[in-house]
Amino acid sequence: MNNFILRNFLKTTGAIVLTSTLSFELAHAAGKKLIVGFIYVGPRDDFGYNQSHAVGASAIKQMSGIQMVDEEKVGETVAVQKSMEAMIRQDDVSLIFPTSFGYFDPHVIKIAKKYPKVRFAHCGGLWTKGKHPMNSGSFFGYIEECQYLNGVIAGYMSKSKKLGFVAAKPIPQVLRNINAFTMGAQLIDPSIKTHLIFTGDWSMPIKEA
Incomplete structure (x- = not known):
């Protein structure tokens, strides 16, 4: 039940974020694929939180014009900063889902400030308007x-x-x-x-x- 609700929430949220990203001029030019990155703190197949995100990521991957890259077992340390930067520089990712609570402060905040043209959608509900970078945001399900x-x-x-x-x-x-x-x-x-x-x-x- 828990995973089912979160999976469907992620599918819907992913679609909304992708649509809004296109309108914010953060996406690629028309005709070019939007490359999306997912980062998990644990294994993709943990039968829980991380797997729910991985299932949501798989659904997003099936959307037209979308390419998806992901990385598992990334700690809530500077390691996630390195992962995000690698996705941006090497994979040309323009929308990143850093899915673990501890990724946000200071890691997502720091990288979001460094790469203002990349969109960061953090799972955790920590983003505050006027306090955090406008190219970052939060989402969370009523689990x-x-x-x-x-x-x-x-x-x-x-x-x-x-x-x-x-x-x-x-x-x-x-x-x-x-x-x-x-x-x-x-x-x-x-x-x-x-x-x-x-x-x-x-x-x-x-x-x-």
């Missing part, structure tokens, strides 16, 4: 709604009244998911408690297990 439904299901299935939630980092978007999950479960039984573990990173399969 906590799916977590609420997950909580309802867990509430019906639980016999111990104790639920577990493994999360990466205590950022606002993640906390919304945890709260929504717990609220859904407590709709079924107010005595249910959610036990929480933060791994400290976005992709740590061994610790998550």
Whole structure:
């Protein structure tokens, strides 16, 4: 459910961003392909956040006049700055989707200022008009709604009244998911408690297990 909603959101958002990019004179001249870049903090096939973006990227790739390049397992460090610059200089990318929360500040901000003709669409909801570069922006899905439904299901299935939630980092978007999950479960039984573990990173399969 969660991935399904995010995949469809990305398809729609991608189309909107691509259309708006063309109107902002940031796209290529008519008849030339628009080259789009996606950057993931983890593997493309993680059955979660990164894979949802990869599926959305695949849908965008099928659009007429679009060429897509991507890179996986890029850390929230200067590594993402290098990846974005490589896409711009080597692949002629003019629209980049840096999909991880920690990419935005300072990395996307710095590269967006350096390359004002490139459009940056960051997933995370951090962009503020008047504060951040106008060639950058943010998008995010209402994924906590799916977590609420997950909580309802867990509430019906639980016999111990104790639920577990493994999360990466205590950022606002993640906390919304945890709260929504717990609220859904407590709709079924107010005595249910959610036990929480933060791994400290976005992709740590061994610790998550």
